[in-house]
Amino acid sequence: KGKCVKYGEDRFQVEIGYNAELIAVFKKIPSKSYDPAMKKWNFSLEDYSGFMEAANQLSSVILAPLEGENAVCLASGSHFVGSRVDVKSLLKMCQNWKKPSALVKGKCVLISRLRFEVDIGYSAEVIGVFKQMESRNYDMNTRKWNFLLLDYPKLMEALQSLVSVEVEPLPKAVIQTFAAQIQRSTSQTDIPDADLSAVDSKIVMSLMPFQREGVNFAILRNGRLLLADDMGLGKTIQAICIAAYYRKEWPLLVVTPSSVRFTWAEAFHRWLPSLSPGSTNVIVTGKDNLTASLINIVSFDLLSKMDKQLKSTFQVVIIDESHFLKNIKTARCRAAMPLLKAARRVILLSGTPAMSRPAELYTQIAAVQPAFFPQFHSFGLRYCDARKMPWGWDYSGSSNLTELKILLEESIMIRRLKSDVLSQLPAKQRKMVVVAPEGISAKTKAVLAAEAKKMAKGYESKQQEKEALLLFYSRTAEAKIHSVVEYILELLESGNDKFLVFAHHKIVLDAIVAELEKRHVEYIRIDGSTPSAERQSLCQKFQFSEKQVVAVLSLTAANMGLTLSAADLVVFAELFWNPGVLIQAEDRAHRIGQTSSVNVHYLVAKGTADDYLWPVIQEKIKVLGEAGLSETNFSKTAESTNYHPKPDPKQKTIYDLFQRTFSESRDDTDEVLLLEAADACSEFDSGSALQDTGGETCSVSPPKKRRIE
Template sequence: MSQFSESQRQRAEQNRLKALEIRKQKLAALGTSGTPPCTPGPPKSTATSLNFIPSPPNPTSRTSSTSAVPQGGVGATKFYTSSSLSGGNHSTLGSSKTQPTTHPGDFGVSGPPTKNPRIEAPKTTSTLPPGVLKKIEENKRKAQERQEALRRAREQGSNVPQVFTAPKGITQPTSKPSSSTSDAKNINPVASKFTTHVTVSFVLSSINTFRASTTMYHAATIQVFKTMTSRSYDYNKKIWTFQISEHRKLVAALRPLHPEVEVQPLPQFVLTAVEAAAKKVPADYIDLFGLDSRLLDALMPFQTEGVKFGISLGGRVMLADDMGLGKTIQALGIACHYRSEWPLLVVTPSSMRYSWEESILRWVSSVSGQDVQVMSTGGDKFREAKVVVTTYDLLSRKAELMLHHNFGVVIFDESHMIKSYKSARYKAAAPLMKKLKRVIMLTGTPAMSRPLELYTQISGIDPSLFPHFHDFGVRYCEGRKETWGWTFRGSSNTEELQIILQSCVLIRRLKSEVLSQLPPKQRMTVVLDPGLIKNKKIFEGMGHKIQSLSRVESGDCLQMFAKTAEMKANAVREYLKEVLESDKKFLVFAHHVVMLSTICSLCEETKTKYIRIDGNTSAEERMARTSKFQNQDEVKVAVLSITAANTGLTLTAAQLVIFAELYWNPGILVQAEDRAHRIGQEDSVMVQYLVARTTADDHIWPLIQNKLEVLGKVGLSNDQLNEAKTSYQKCAAEPDIRDFLHNTDKQESPRKSAASSDIRSFLKPQNQEENSDPNWNA
């Protein structure tokens, strides 16, 4: 039985004839003659003839369901019925068994070629799944919306290319694009809801202004900026600046541009800080009348500004001046303004306890020795004292006792020691800072490496400034959310943070900023911790022996001098440990081998690079080591002998000079100081003398002062070593070294003036070695 019925064979024949007719028309249109390429196929049916001329198709035949759609271009011979396109019966005439094929002899083209007609495939009804059709229509709609959005953006003036990249799923047209759509790359996504938004972020540029920055140019945003009355544009930096009073107005004006424009306004805590700063009493309006007269006279102009600033903040302030600018006297000035709220608590590193006691007694005339209590051990009990000086370690051990005492004012010296909220120091200090009304912090390095370290100190002074650590960390510590949580190890918006802190919390001046108000060389005496001094009873009753001797170089005095070096060694070691943490270069002078060796061993233990110059160092080696200290940043310490290194060296890489021991001749001390304070020094020099009580130091200093006073009386103060002005160096601000001793009143001469506190003003060098120094006159 035949595979196809008679009607099917007839329809197939009609389709074949129609295809031949179309083929002939194409050949005629191309004006070609010859044999077109053919597709090999099965043998021809016997029912067809090679010279068969097709007749017009029968209009009454059912061709709608069997219309042939050509696939490919000219020369194609394969046809499919519409039923195969619509997903119907797939066993059509296109199968390998029954598909009609053409051969070279099937075409009998004769006569002139006809006019090229438009050849179109018959239209068919699509029967694709509804989901596919819906997706196609949705993609078309999105494409139209994109075109309309780009057209609107071009009308507004945005620099938008004429062509966009079609979303995934939309087929690009195969026809040649017009000139307006010649480039489909580098599409600017302005005003397109399918691309990246424009982000406008605000950040403070001063306490009264803020600046706006955008991720890209956006015409509508710029037009909004121009509507602000306080607008200001920097053409060089390309930055828009506005008054803080128009912040809310600008945010509201940009809101209609959402979602094309995303606005990142100033956080609420920043606006609150700005409002608080505006309500603060200006420091210039603060009157220091009634402050202790001795302390007031000792303040330098910039120190007076610091005291007024602290009072304007209500006594809750951080003094963050550079080292050597007198934070101690400023803190006492602020504390004395609130004298009615005392007792005063001073929390300090252990090595600075007795220096604070000396400073209080020297500058606050209304406080006597009985009014100051220095806590040395955990067993010390409170007595009725106006001032209590303790350490961070003792504060941690006696936190409850400190908290329930009736303190009204607290000073935290080196407040960076409570930077970690996990430390016992901070946990003991936090309740005190929350309870007391006046909190004064002192530090030359508020943050060692990251803004994160500032938070505990800031929150202790003003908890309302940054109420939530997370907000602070995200904005200023480059907070990022990682796999295991948030990290705040970086820094961001540091200029804004600095503006807020300097307006609401701290004051910081560098030496370079106030150098005109500073003497070129400042001195201070550091009283070492008595608890670290060994065998203090050896010197009891021996003071009269030194004073009764005509020559201090006698055997007994030299023996006491040598013994003092051994007794002070441990205390000096502990003090220098804290100095090394500052990571700054400094010179340290000593006289005895035991002291020099102790300092060198400390540097080796802490892995600090240093140089040593003493009597055993050759001239060539002195020059090499000096060059090493001057030129290599990693070399932090120069350990020097007072007698061997007081001349012939230039060590201006350091601004700090420390004397671990004293010496009989004041001229030698001045010459040693000037190893750093000489031509080439670009900063003020701080000189520190480490003095131990109940040792030979108590007797050596008065003898040195007597020598200086004698030289001053005979007019030998006109030496050329003093290049610096001394008018600012008042006897209370940067006093004569006798003022640091317990018996200074008996030793001071009534003829000594306030401007003569610099040791060199009394002195002409005892020898002429300084004049022969080739580096001095260079």
């Protein structure tokens, strides 16, 4: 960035940092002169317009024009020339832009913080308009024209005057957020340091530089943001610091997954020593008082049961793992949204902001910035590739992801990946371990093959499909037990002192624990039945023990909120269809405090449900990576992941079945019930089940519904 300034009577000087492309432009100008004392170039005013035109062609350079000179030569009569651009008139353009009779249709899309492109079919008159723009640039790769946001008002005005051309403008939210760039004042890139003198010095001194930036960002945005840092980068400490800045507005409400409620209470006292001992109130039952203390910590599910108490509003609210609010239809989301709309400060924390698709980001954006997209439908059309189907609209796709990412990062979201900030943290190294098929008995193989054959034929109802898949999944768990236990014993023998083992089915967890007890190996076990209050002490035991310890963990109960960085090896005994859950589980070890490289081993058994789950997981991770929402690309970082099932049409059917059943957006409670069903399936006597290939012994509706907290 630089500017032109007057230099004597008839010359001007360019004040700018070094840029090779720009120097090349300087050298072509006849009146050039270099002042070695000032280290700046100056030119005759006669060359000014030619120079500005050449400089504006360079995408890496932004030059402020000479004051008093009208740098823009445009058709007279445009009400955008020379005057400051009126944002209201730009927002008006967002309304009636459709021209049903238009022959050429296109749209404007943001491609960086300063430039936008026009995606449109060929038309000579459109190209004519493009060529009048000083900042025009034609991208040979995408075959599209792009321009500086400065040129947006006059370009849109010119295009809207063409009768046969329809161009969809940038969304309102983009125009409001980037008004400064459109109005040719340079945008602010450095976030000013917030005054944290009123906050406990202990927490302020403990912030790493990037965490301090996160706090500054939040305060600049008036305490409303989505803090989407990667897992293990200390979102909790940043959130506590931001909340402490607004301490005068407390009582504070913290909504978290139930397993980490006590961890939060501990963190508040640790980082804010000035708090009196009784100032945190962890809600344990629906009868507790939600406003009893200065800091009130409640789980998502209890929040939805306590709506009677929600009459009193909180001014400051922290939502941990805010992707839990992705589905507007769930009770937890309906309970939380009014609270967030009423609060002055909303701090959302999520390491995986869109678990699989942009539609799931909508509620989080609406919670922080309700004015951005008042209607979900307009958001869906722009970013979810919304399509009209016979049964209604389908919002499960994704479109214009780059624009969405730039918009969020400029307005409400701050997201740093581990690779950006933790130079001391080595990357994870994944490998896929294909476990020995010898471990699976011939009988079990026959059962799995029969199951697969049945599935390939297809089912009448979705319910039957799901039940069959879950049965297949739990049969896979049984089939793998032998090989999994063997693998763990090998690891122990080869001198691995501390590692994490994740599994999903109770029978797998039980089998691992039984074997460890038999060998007198110390272990900790955290699954759905471990009380929240005990989890922290189990983690401490694992972290600080000198001896050999194995952490045996449930994939769905222990995949978030726990720090087990004393381990640098994570073993997945079973796969899971949601990659977000797997990555969160890996990150129990891959956190701040981890000094060595974390190895992740996925145990995959051929001839089982893993054949279909592994490709499904890889596919989903790829989609997340394209949106910039996951730095983790399984295929690139895993050894030997070129493991794909044989392209056999029968297998293709089952793969599609998995893909379809577990990619549909559905209520979270469904997922919990599915998991319970899977557990119920896995608790039957494996002997009897294997004799009965029909699978009637497994009742898929669990005998009694476990209380979901």
